[in-house]
Amino acid sequence: MSERMARAVLGQLRAAAKQLTLYPLDHPATGEVLGKLQQSGNDLSRDTVGEVVLSILGDSLYENRSLLAHASLEYNKLLRDLQNRGIESISFEFPVSEGDVYDLAAFASGLSGDIPAGGTIRLNEGPFTRAELESDEAISGLRRSYARSLDVLRGVALAIDVDEGFDLTGATWAVEQLVEHTLAQPSASLLLSTMKSHDEYTFYHSVNVCILSIALARLAGLPEDELKLLAVGALLHDIGKVRVQASTLQYPGRLNPEQWAEIKLHPQEGAAAILAAAAPGQEVAAVVAFEHHARFDGEGYPSLVYDRERHFFSRLVATADTYDALTTRRSYRRAETPNRALQVLLQGSGSFYDPNMVHAFIKMVGVYPTGSLLRLGGGELVMVTRNNEEAAEHPEVMLVRTPDGESLETPEPYSMIGRTIVDQLTPAGAGIDPAALLEVSGFESA
Numbered sequence: 001m002s003e004r005m006a007r008a009v010l011g012q013l014r015a016a017a018k019q020l021t022l023y024p025l026d027h028p029a030t031g032e033v034l035g036k037l038q039q040s041g042n043d044l045s046r047d048t049v050g051e052v053v054l055s056i057l058g059d060s061l062y063e064n065r066s067l068l069a070h071a072s073l074e075y076n077k078l079l080r081d082l083q084n085r086g087i088e089s090i091s092f093e094f095p096v097s098e099g100d101v102y103d104l105a106a107f108a109s110g111l112s113g114d115i116p117a118g119g120t121i122r123l124n125e126g127p128f129t130r131a132e133l134e135s136d137e138a139i140s141g142l143r144r145s146y147a148r149s150l151d152v153l154r155g156v157a158l159a160i161d162v163d164e165g166f167d168l169t170g171a172t173w174a175v176e177q178l179v180e181h182t183l184a185q186p187s188a189s190l191l192l193s194t195m196k197s198h199d200e201y202t203f204y205h206s207v208n209v210c211i212l213s214i215a216l217a218r219l220a221g222l223p224e225d226e227l228k229l230l231a232v233g234a235l236l237h238d239i240g241k242v243r244v245q246a247s248t249l250q251y252p253g254r255l256n257p258e259q260w261a262e263i264k265l266h267p268q269e270g271a272a273a274i275l276a277a278a279a280p281g282q283e284v285a286a287v288v289a290f291e292h293h294a295r296f297d298g299e300g301y302p303s304l305v306y307d308r309e310r311h312f313f314s315r316l317v318a319t320a321d322t323y324d325a326l327t328t329r330r331s332y333r334r335a336e337t338p339n340r341a342l343q344v345l346l347q348g349s350g351s352f353y354d355p356n357m358v359h360a361f362i363k364m365v366g367v368y369p370t371g372s373l374l375r376l377g378g379g380e381l382v383m384v385t386r387n388n389e390e391a392a393e394h395p396e397v398m399l400v401r402t403p404d405g406e407s408l409e410t411p412e413p414y415s416m417i418g419r420t421i422v423d424q425l426t427p428a429g430a431g432i433d434p435a436a437l438l439e440v441s442g443f444e445s446a
């Protein structure tokens with residue numbers, strides 16, 4: 001079953017709830033936003049005969065009995081918000097009416113206290129028990145640890161924002177899970193680390209950098225206890241951005257000197273906040289936050305006056321940080337392909353980045369990193385699922401689009417023998433979200 005329709009409903013529900021919170025009902029855009037929600041709700045009927053029930057259970061979202069693994073993570077915050085409003089399931093009967101769409105958005109946004117019932121959209125009628133909902137145990141541990149890490153970051157950010165102390169116990173616990181799952185399922189973890197979120201860019205970015213750092217440190221032979229210390233630093237490296245105004249972080253153009261000065265403070269702010277937290281291991285995490293924008297050649301920010309190399313962890317995290325940032329679309333620039341991001345690392349090797357780290361990173365992800373979308377000579381589109389260390393030009397791939405342009409609902413293993421790579425596409429350019437293929441392809445479940 002395609003997750004696309006359900007993801008569209010969640011995206012439109014989020015937009016509609018936001019619209020109703022911020023603007024009066026007669027605002028010109030409100031009708032349009034509600035219309036899109038109605039349309040996406042009705043599109044759900046294409047997936048099935050009869051009604052569709054979206055159920056929220058813990059960190060997971062289900063469409064009827066099927067787990068929607070990617071949507072669960074992509075809309076993690078919305079699902080949390082809906083749960084906090086007391087929503088456990090949403091039943092859709094087709095066609096959904098305009099009035100019922102409004103009632104749903106109004107209740108979800110907190111504007112109305114009336115639980116929608118009796119209409120074409122009804123809440124909390126969930127006909128499925130926990131036992132009836134299917135789960136994918138192989139991947140769910142990894143996904144759950146990603147979701148928990150996002151939660152930790154939200155909690156820490158909130159504490160810093162209101163000038164409250166936080167302790168690192170939650171972060172330590174979350175990264176222990178992340179370390180365990182990343183080591184057990186390296187390829188799946190690397191694919192999951194391509195998750196993006198426009199709304200919570202910094203949090204998803206931080207978890208991605210954490211996963212990439214764990215995988216890289218493992219390759220460098222770091223023992224597990226040190227790996228956990230590194231992972232806490234990687235997870236919290238950008239936490240100082242809580243102190244930067246959202247308008248500066250999301251500014252769509254070139255920053256003016258004041259905005260730039262504000263951004264440049266985030267390493268210090270982050271280090272100070274981490275040092276104020278009470279927990280063992282905080283010092284090294286603070287060092288990572290402090291040094292992650294300092295360059296290999298001593299330039300960068302903050303300007304470091306000490307006469308030693310940056311910490312090994314900082315040099316490692318800086319490499320992973322750059323890679324994930326470059327492969328993400330931001331308000332002021334497009335996303336780069338994974339291969340192009342590696343070229344940027346190579347160009348900056350020895351000046352911006354530690355050459356040993358760049359070398360190890362490329363060895364780890366391969367020339368065509370997991371999640372890369374490649375157009376082949378026959379016109380078909382494939383996604384890289386695993387790096388081939390012996391033959392870099394022949395990574396393991398799945399066919400996601402046929403030469404005729406037909407997108408496969410379930411990608412199929414595909415041989416690269418005798419094929420040529422013509423072009424690389426970004427997820428936006430290909431209209432494909434690599435992380436969404438993690439579950440449909442039954443990744444590493446063997």
Ligand SMILES: [Fe+2]
Pocket residue numbers: 237238266292293
């Ligand atoms: Fe940063």
